[in-house]
Amino acid sequence: MSAAAARRSTLPGFGLTMGLTLTWLSVIILIPLAGLFLKTFELSLDQFWGILTSRRTLNALKISFGLAFAAALVNLVMGTVIVWALVRYRFPGRRLFDAIVDIPFALPTAVAGVALTSLFAQKGWLGAPLAELGIKVAFTPIGIFVAMIFIGIPFVVRTVQPVLIDLDTEIEEAAASLGANRWHTVSKVILPSLIPALLTGFALAFARAVGEYGSVIFIAGNLPNVSEIAPLLIVIRLSEFRYADATAIAVVMLVASFLIIFAVNRLQRWAQLRIPAH
Amino acid sequence: MSQAQSYLSSARDDLRTEPRPVRAAIIAIAVIFLTVFVVLPLVVVFAQAFSKGVGAYFSALSDPEALSAIRLTLAVAAISVSLNLVFGLAAAWAIAKFDFRGKTFLISLIDLPFSVSPVISGLVFVLLFGAQGFWGPWLQAHNIHVLFAVPGIALATIFVTFPFVARALIPLMQEQGTQEEEAAISLGASGLQTFFRVTLPNIKWGVLYGVLLCNARAMGEFGAVSVVSGHIRGETNTMPLLVEILYNEYQFVSSFAIASLLAMLALITLVAKTILERHLDEGQLSSVD
Numbered sequence: 340m341s342a343a344a345a346r347r348s349t350l351p352g353f354g355l356t357m358g359l360t361l362t363w364l365s366v367i368i369l370i371p372l373a374g375l376f377l378k379t380f381e382l383s384l385d386q387f388w389g390i391l392t393s394r395r396t397l398n399a400l401k402i403s404f405g406l407a408f409a410a411a412l413v414n415l416v417m418g419t420v421i422v423w424a425l426v427r428y429r430f431p432g433r434r435l436f437d438a439i440v441d442i443p444f445a446l447p448t449a450v451a452g453v454a455l456t457s458l459f460a461q462k463g464w465l466g467a468p469l470a471e472l473g474i475k476v477a478f479t480p481i482g483i484f485v486a487m488i489f490i491g492i493p494f495v496v497r498t499v500q501p502v503l504i505d506l507d508t509e510i511e512e513a514a515a516s517l518g519a520n521r522w523h524t525v526s527k528v529i530l531p532s533l534i535p536a537l538l539t540g541f542a543l544a545f546a547r548a549v550g551e552y553g554s555v556i557f558i559a560g561n562l563p564n565v566s567e568i569a570p571l572l573i574v575i576r577l578s579e580f581r582y583a584d585a586t587a588i589a590v591v592m593l594v595a596s597f598l599i600i601f602a603v604n605r606l607q608r609w610a611q612l613r614i615p616a617h
Numbered sequence: 618m619s620q621a622q623s624y625l626s627s628a629r630d631d632l633r634t635e636p637r638p639v640r641a642a643i644i645a646i647a648v649i650f651l652t653v654f655v656v657l658p659l660v661v662v663f664a665q666a667f668s669k670g671v672g673a674y675f676s677a678l679s680d681p682e683a684l685s686a687i688r689l690t691l692a693v694a695a696i697s698v699s700l701n702l703v704f705g706l707a708a709a710w711a712i713a714k715f716d717f718r719g720k721t722f723l724i725s726l727i728d729l730p731f732s733v734s735p736v737i738s739g740l741v742f743v744l745l746f747g748a749q750g751f752w753g754p755w756l757q758a759h760n761i762h763v764l765f766a767v768p769g770i771a772l773a774t775i776f777v778t779f780p781f782v783a784r785a786l787i788p789l790m791q792e793q794g795t796q797e798e799e800a801a802i803s804l805g806a807s808g809l810q811t812f813f814r815v816t817l818p819n820i821k822w823g824v825l826y827g828v829l830l831c832n833a834r835a836m837g838e839f840g841a842v843s844v845v846s847g848h849i850r851g852e853t854n855t856m857p858l859l860v861e862i863l864y865n866e867y868q869f870v871s872s873f874a875i876a877s878l879l880a881m882l883a884l885i886t887l888v889a890k891t892i893l894e895r896h897l898d899e900g901q902l903s904s905v906d
Binding site for chain 2: 453577
């Protein structure tokens, strides 16, 4: 490492800052995460498998991953519509709505959780009219779904928006002048160049929703096997001092999120290859 | 505009944009979606907080438990932001100013906390410091409290806010290169002089940007802190934890009063972020010129 750094050796402080970085990284991130994996190795394979395939764990994982996937799909579609409106059209309040997209990033999750619950509870502003239609959102799996949509929407918008802004309008003009109608231009010319960004936004929203805790637990109802998400089950197992159970679920979720991040990195490399840097 | 001109321009519009009803529908869907899913939750926080009047709101905020949660939140944020600031500056200096193998890998390690569920970020410290954890028995024997005390809350908060400052600074410092620093060094400045007089003025908006985002997350973190805090009333409850406790006790005005403070923090953060982003863009433009 230091030999390679010698190429730019006129600046001081490489050893010091790199040492500080690696120490702090190890103490705060790497050792604690390694501890989690070490704890898993204390379990036999049978025990590990037994925990993961118990009905309650399996259902919690299904609920977290399934609803997160569904919510990310909604975010993919709605995020694209929002980006399109924000980038391509001018309407009153556009800049305000553009800024508003970041609120789910900025609002503490517990605040989002109690706010969404109060909004969708049976007597809430949206819960009351929905209840008249016979739709119950709060304290059902639909509530989890709603909270996951809330938490995921900025990921799709903020990933796709810069790509659509940078997209050359000359290509679509060329397509139009060659006789393509608008729908063909959008679906055959514009959307394909957005695909890497769309997939990245989808994956980020999915990863966030799978691990989400604060904004979900208030509205979820938290009924085991029905509306109990995996992160909550980890917390419950911890409070019961069943550390092994908590750890096994955590490892599965952690590996899943690493795989998603790995996929995102590959996607971005693919996107860079497809669109050569200007 | 003459008729011919308007006909021409609308003909060009037809090629480049969608028919009017489609445009209207897309805008309407976007606006309604954002209003329902983002604006209304924010509004409901303040509506609930003030539902019993201004007096009830302020008496909820001046409750001793609320004040102790506010103090703890500020203290934990101060600790984690300052430590992550030092780390972020060091990491950005090493990564942006030098070439070495494994740089991309190091950056993805720094990014790790972004992809870890908050609950797991708390769990890892329970496994290290809990009664059944690796160092739990030793800590107990020496009467050192990490879990269910301020050090544990600070550690979990540092974990989740770890990448913010470094991520804000690395691209900025990479873009600025090393020429100015090399000039300063060759003119006889020491390393620290170079950093404080040359580098820091160049990255000050980036530092503020990182600190701002780091602070917002530190004050608002819920899942990780919830796992390590132990919820000892008046002692280890941060503001987000108190929001939960009061809400579960049906003390809605008090819960939403605390929540409204956190919501204001989020709004101020967003406004400040927009202003800083403008400064950062200008800085990049002027460095290109």
